[in-house]
Every structure is written in structure tokens, then in C-alpha cells.
Amino acid sequence: MSNSSVTVLPLADEAVAPCCPPLTERPLDAEEAERAAQMFKALGDPVRLRLFSLVASHEGGEACVCDISDVGVSQPTVSHHLKKLKEAGLLTSERRGTWVYYRVAPSVLAAMGRLLTARART
Amino acid sequence: MSNSSVTVLPLADEAVAPCCPPLTERPLDAEEAERAAQMFKALGDPVRLRLFSLVASHEGGEACVCDISDVGVSQPTVSHHLKKLKEAGLLTSERRGTWVYYRVAPSVLAAMGRLLTARART
DNA sequence: TTCCTGCATCGACAGACGTCGAATCAGAGG
């Protein structure tokens, strides 16, 4: 089941895309908002959110397309959504033989989590 | 400027909308994905994200519409987006005299942040 | 009352988006 060869993600110091400060810290400017909104938008579709969750929670940190295709839409649509998630920088893909494996891009969760960090009340 | 009469939010124990488990914990089902995606979608527009950030980072935790209307779109459009954010449960509004004040709905940041919590690798 | 200002709603429009079936590409295996 679980791939025992999976190691802890590198998670290098720079691996974190420093998109933006927390939403509560200061107003985002137009450029920051554009970038951050792109990530939120990618997760703003139920099917994509399920796909992302399926990949993120899958054993070994990766999932074959064939493993996550039961979300109620056709297979081309699944592929379309996975592409969107990849373009948004949320997933990465790798072909190994017949199958294509997707995994969560490193540091994405941390970056988005930081965006939603509540500030301490002054 | 900042309203000194503003008190700490109640933040009742139930105030936290327990939308969903972290995306990395288990796959979201269709229902959970629908609800969570609605929030992400609301933040998936650059203008809305800026408006949310403007409110979230404003002194006193609230902002008058007139204070956050410089985002490059017309006034009706700003109103439209604020309504969307309210419908998504991310903002609340209150009219006081001539002005309408928006503030971040309690616990929303925490709830979304928890969704993006990375699981500890087993 | 009348006027003015801040904000919301309405109606319309162009563009973006999600979905599908059909076709195409990429490997594995015979």
C-alpha cells in the first residue's frame, strides 16, 4: 500500500513561494491579488477541490489519474481539471510508464495557509 | 479613526464553522467539496481578494465601503463583490447611519486555514 | 419638506468556465 520509500519532502528554506503577506496584515496590491486569486480560484471548483484533496491525502503523497477519476465527471474533464491545478502551481505531474502520477506541489499548502493567518489583535 | 468602542469579538465556541477536515487528511466528499469550494471561489477573484484584504487588515477589524472603493472598478461592481463575499460567509455588514461597515466573519480565517493544514508525514 | 450623498439593485453585455464526445498521443505487449 503505502510506498515505504517515500521520504520527507525536502521543504528547502526557499521552497516556499513567498506569494503574499497574510490577508490580515496589509491590503494586497493588484499584482499580489492577481497571483493569490489564481490559487484560490483553482480550488474554487468542487471537482478540482476533490481532486486536489484526493491527491493530497493519497498514500505516498501521489496518486495515479486512474485512482482519482471517480468524481462524477468524464475522464477528459478530470484531465482538464488536473491541468488547471497544474497551471495554478498546485500540483505537479510525472509520467511513469503507462500511468501519470500527480502530487501536491511543495510548499503550496504552507503558502496558502500563511495567507489565511489571522493577525494578533493590537 | 479607529473606533475605540469596538470590543473583542464574542468568538463563541460554536462560532467556528466546522466545514471540512484538512485537505490532506482524507478525500473530501461531494458535499464537503461543494461548501469549501464556495469559499475558495469567493476569494478567487482579484478584486474580491483585495476587498477582503482591505477589510481584514483595516483598523478596528472593519471598514466602510467608502474606504475600500479604490480597487479599479466602478462602485456598483464593488458593491456586487462585497455582496458575493457576504453570501459566501466571509464578511458581515452593518449599517451605521450613512455608512455601511464590513468586517471579516469570525472564524472564517481559522476554518480555511485548517483546510490547508499539512498533515504530518506518517 | 427638499436636496445631497453613500450604497444597493437592475438590466444588459462580453468573456470566461465546466462539461461532453470524438480524436489523438504515449507506452506496453503481443
Place this chain on the structure above:
DNA sequence: CCTCTGATTCGACGTCTGTCGATGCAGGAA
């Protein structure tokens, strides 16, 4: 070679969405 299977791309369709100007509504001030 050919064939089969997994996955992507293509083309088309209907729907949703962001934007605007015009209009309407609520409160304060004269």
C-alpha cells in the same frame, strides 16, 4: 508491425460571471 489501454487535446455547447451605466433606496442636512 498491430492492438490495447491510460491520458491528453480538440471542438463545441450552454451556463456562469465580472463589468458597466442607469436607477432606486436610506439617512443626514438645510
